[in-house]
Amino acid sequence: MTTEPAGTPDEEGLRHRVRALLSAHDPASTDRLAFLRARFDAGLAWVHYPQGLGGLGARRSLQGVVDAELAAAGAPENDPRRIGIGLGMAAPTVLTFGTDEQKARFLRPLWTGEEVWCQLFSEPGAGSDLASLGTRAVRDGDDWVVTGQKVWTSNAHNARWAILIARTDPDLPKHRGITYFVCDMTDPGVEVRPLRQITGEAEFNEVFLTGVRIPDAHRLGAVGDGWRVAQTTLMNERVAIGGASIPREGGMIGTVAATWRERPELRTPDLHDRLLRLWVDSEVSRLTAERVRQQLAAGAPGPEGSGLKLAFARLNQQISGLEVELLGEDGLRYGDWTMTRPETVDFFGRDAGYRYLRAKGNSIEGGTSEILRNIVSERVLGLPSEPRTDKDAAWKDLPR
Amino acid sequence: MNQPSSQPATPDLLYSDVEDDLRSAVRGLLADRCPPTAVLARIESGTPYDLDLWRTLAAEIGIAGLLVPEELGGQGASAREAAVVLEELGGAVAPVPFLGSAVLATSALLAAPAAAGPLLKRLASGEATAALAVPLPTAPGAAFPGSVRVAADGTLSGRITGVADASAADVLVVPAVGPDGPGLYEIAADAPGVSIDVPVSLDLTRPIADLTLDAVAARLLVGPDSAADALRAALLAGAGLLASEQLGIAQWCLDETVRYLGERHQFGRPVGSFQSLKHRLADLWLEVVSARAAARNAADALASGSPDAAVAVAVAQAHCATTAVHAAEECVQLHGGIGMTWEHPAHLYLKRAKADEIALGTPGRHRAALAELVGLPA
Ligand SMILES: Cc1cc2nc3c(=O)[nH]c(=O)nc-3n(C[C@H](O)[C@H](O)[C@H](O)COP(=O)(O)OP(=O)(O)OC[C@H]3O[C@@H](n4cnc5c(N)ncnc54)[C@H](O)[C@@H]3O)c2cc1C
Numbered sequence: 221m222t223t224e225p226a227g228t229p230d231e232e233g234l235r236h237r238v239r240a241l242l243s244a245h246d247p248a249s250t251d252r253l254a255f256l257r258a259r260f261d262a263g264l265a266w267v268h269y270p271q272g273l274g275g276l277g278a279r280r281s282l283q284g285v286v287d288a289e290l291a292a293a294g295a296p297e298n299d300p301r302r303i304g305i306g307l308g309m310a311a312p313t314v315l316t317f318g319t320d321e322q323k324a325r326f327l328r329p330l331w332t333g334e335e336v337w338c339q340l341f342s343e344p345g346a347g348s349d350l351a352s353l354g355t356r357a358v359r360d361g362d363d364w365v366v367t368g369q370k371v372w373t374s375n376a377h378n379a380r381w382a383i384l385i386a387r388t389d390p391d392l393p394k395h396r397g398i399t400y401f402v403c404d405m406t407d408p409g410v411e412v413r414p415l416r417q418i419t420g421e422a423e424f425n426e427v428f429l430t431g432v433r434i435p436d437a438h439r440l441g442a443v444g445d446g447w448r449v450a451q452t453t454l455m456n457e458r459v460a461i462g463g464a465s466i467p468r469e470g471g472m473i474g475t476v477a478a479t480w481r482e483r484p485e486l487r488t489p490d491l492h493d494r495l496l497r498l499w500v501d502s503e504v505s506r507l508t509a510e511r512v513r514q515q516l517a518a519g520a521p522g523p524e525g526s527g528l529k530l531a532f533a534r535l536n537q538q539i540s541g542l543e544v545e546l547l548g549e550d551g552l553r554y555g556d557w558t559m560t561r562p563e564t565v566d567f568f569g570r571d572a573g574y575r576y577l578r579a580k581g582n583s584i585e586g587g588t589s590e591i592l593r594n595i596v597s598e599r600v601l602g603l604p605s606e607p608r609t610d611k612d613a614a615w616k617d618l619p620r
Numbered sequence: 621m622n623q624p625s626s627q628p629a630t631p632d633l634l635y636s637d638v639e640d641d642l643r644s645a646v647r648g649l650l651a652d653r654c655p656p657t658a659v660l661a662r663i664e665s666g667t668p669y670d671l672d673l674w675r676t677l678a679a680e681i682g683i684a685g686l687l688v689p690e691e692l693g694g695q696g697a698s699a700r701e702a703a704v705v706l707e708e709l710g711g712a713v714a715p716v717p718f719l720g721s722a723v724l725a726t727s728a729l730l731a732a733p734a735a736a737g738p739l740l741k742r743l744a745s746g747e748a749t750a751a752l753a754v755p756l757p758t759a760p761g762a763a764f765p766g767s768v769r770v771a772a773d774g775t776l777s778g779r780i781t782g783v784a785d786a787s788a789a790d791v792l793v794v795p796a797v798g799p800d801g802p803g804l805y806e807i808a809a810d811a812p813g814v815s816i817d818v819p820v821s822l823d824l825t826r827p828i829a830d831l832t833l834d835a836v837a838a839r840l841l842v843g844p845d846s847a848a849d850a851l852r853a854a855l856l857a858g859a860g861l862l863a864s865e866q867l868g869i870a871q872w873c874l875d876e877t878v879r880y881l882g883e884r885h886q887f888g889r890p891v892g893s894f895q896s897l898k899h900r901l902a903d904l905w906l907e908v909v910s911a912r913a914a915a916r917n918a919a920d921a922l923a924s925g926s927p928d929a930a931v932a933v934a935v936a937q938a939h940c941a942t943t944a945v946h947a948a949e950e951c952v953q954l955h956g957g958i959g960m961t962w963e964h965p966a967h968l969y970l971k972r973a974k975a976d977e978i979a980l981g982t983p984g985r986h987r988a989a990l991a992e993l994v995g996l997p998a
Pocket of ligand 1: 338339340341342344346347348349371372373374375424581584585586587588589590591594
């Protein structure tokens with residue numbers, strides 16, 4: 221007989237709980253959603269989250285143990301690519317800044333994928349300079365009334381909820397008058413219009429907010445503290461985009477390496493040289509990401525994380541560019557320009573031309589590579605910032 | 621060749637507490653005894669190597685025998701610790717024969733601990749210093765060198781050029797080919813028939829030497845059965861650990877450049893506040909951070925005897941060699957005129973980095989090796 225481990229579970233304790241989950245909910249005969257809910261309730265969704273919120277307060281690095289055991293047992297997945305914004309950005313922000321009610325309301329359906337999330341941050345006039353945003357939120361009794369326009373909103377067409385930042389005090393300097401909300405995408409004041417991308421499809425949208433009512437109970441963090449709350453989201457976004465754990469040749473390099481091995485007739489000395497350089501860069505960047513994860517697991521997060529997304533964007537762009545060139549005549553063909561509204565970014569299910577075009581967004585979304593270099597040079601290397609005139613003036617007085 | 625390369629075990633890419641302690645001991649001693657001014661003063665003297673410092677490092681911290689087993693008087697440490705020492709030595713461009721003696725020669729001798737035991741003991745204690753008599757550019761996969769022959773009477777004759785750390789050595793470990801095949805031989809650097817010419821070197825802090833052997837008395841250490849493997853293992857260890865030296869060079873160049881650009885003012889503001897420079901340094905930072913992961917991976921693979929070691933070393937060399945050169949070149953450029961002077965130490969790092977790029981296989985050779993190893997043929 222095994223005894224139920226007390227306190228924060230270790231690896232053995234987690235295996236024990238996985239076995240208990242599997243015996244109570246046989247994946248072969250349990251409905252997918254019912255299984256995912258049971259997994260969440262057993263604390264095996266994200267083991268480093270607190271008890272009662274899908275976790276057990278265990279070490280983050282132990283998640284792999286759970287995932288591997290469940291995968292081996294044929295358990296259903298929560299399809300993380302479909303709900304990346306929820307998992308990678310909304311969840312850590314709700315966990316850090318949410319009230320108990322908010323955590324209890326939002327995290328479970330977020331994790332099971334029942335409710336998809338999107339991110340209403342960027343605006344036509346506020347991209348890299350996100351803090352200059354102009355969408356207004358005005359207090360009205362227990363509600364806030366929100367009006368403005370957001371843009372480049374990925375997956376807004378599938379989303380039930382949005383994380384939203386809006387200006388609540390135009391008289392303060394721009395970083396200080398912002399508040400962070402959870403916005404109900406089914407509110408009648410929310411209008412989502414597709415924006416077609418260079419790939420042909422419309423992954424992102426423009427979102428018009430007209431008198432949208434958000435209960436004050438859906439505010440995350442204090443009034444006026446939205447910029448600080450948003451930093452949590454953005455930091456997590458960058459790690460989510462650049463920091464995924466992958467095996468050797470697991471990223472785009474694997475696709476082009478496979479083509480190289482299968483089609484010797486395409487090889488040239490120049491392409492060979494470039495392929496090997498990119499293979500080395502991919503492996504080094506994989507190791508760098510691995511090192512960042514080991515630092516996190518050891519409780520000593522290093523600044524390396526902010527660089528991962530830079531490397532990821534450059535590599536994806538160079539590798540997909542090489543792949544199209546390597547393919548020669550096949551590189552002249554493109555799968556499908558039809559305007560569709562996909563649920564996920566599928567880098568590997570489509571052809572090289574798609575990868576080449578979609579990878580262009582990797583150095584723009586989640587903070588452009590130029591902005592990331594600013595962040596590394598100032599926050600990691602401690603170099604002085606450029607002279608600025610926009611920091612202390614009231615937002616309403618800034619030139620636009 | 622449709623197989624993707626095999627998946628390596630997850631390496632430990634961090635530093636242990638023991639490794640951190642070793643680093644601070646070496647760093648403390650170097651800060652005291654090996655500041656850039658001291659290195660600059662020494663390089664044009666008749667004694668470019670600082671053998672006093674080397675003996676102190678050996679006696680106080682035991683770095684000369686780091687890789688030597690405890691029963692032979694060494695520290696019984698692994699490539700992981702040696703890598704940490706090389707980061708520090710690289711960061712100080714310290715003119716000591718650690719790479720030649722404690723890494724290359726020692727690794728070759730470890731293939732035959734019985735025959736080489738007495739010599740390993742002397743090396744570990746710092747009583748003697750050795751060099752592996754191969755041209756520094758030799759890559760791990762190179763054919764066994766045939767430039768030195770063993771005569772019927774067992775003496776060695778031939779010529780080996782471009783040997784690192786030989787002018788600081790008491791003992792030379794010489795690959796030579798005799799009637800029975802290849803072997804590794806021990807000769808005394810001052811034995812009759814040995815001449816060691818020291819040409820002017822690009823790298824002033826690790827000068828090369830040209831060796832001519834004329835019927836030199838020698839002792840066989842590693843016989844034909846394992847000489848080629850022993851040499852290959854030594855070159856692989858050397859190349860893998862050189863990546864950590866390159867990391868140390870690159871980190872020094874980055875840190876020093878960041879520091880200088882924060883202080884230096886032009887146009888009424890620190891030049892480090894100009895975005896074009898900030899972005900270059902951010903990119904360089906990312907290269908250095910990546911070099912650390914690659915160098916740690918190589919050291920860990922060597923330490924654990926991983927079957928992935930050859931790939932890990934080639935990846936580390938292909939990346940770190942280039943990073944060190946890039947960092948040193950940026951360091952000179954971003955210092956402006958002062959970076960071009962003999963007085964400023966940046967050139968010592970540039971010269972070491974450029975020589976290291978050639979040492980133990982250029983990045984291009986390591987990429988070519990990878991093409992074989994991971995199944996991406998030309
Ligand atoms: C595929 C994709 C999906 C996206 N999904 C979302 C989403 O779901 N939700 C959301 O809120 N946003 C999303 N975005 C928006 C994204 O965050 C912004 O596009 C990005 O922050 C840049 O803002 P911008 O487009 O206004 O460009 P701008 O900020 O106008 O930048 C134009 C150019 O100027 C450069 N630049 C700007 N400021 C500086 C500076 N200080 N120094 C140097 N260079 C500078 C930029 O790097 C860029 O090259 C998405 C974008 C893409 C491409």
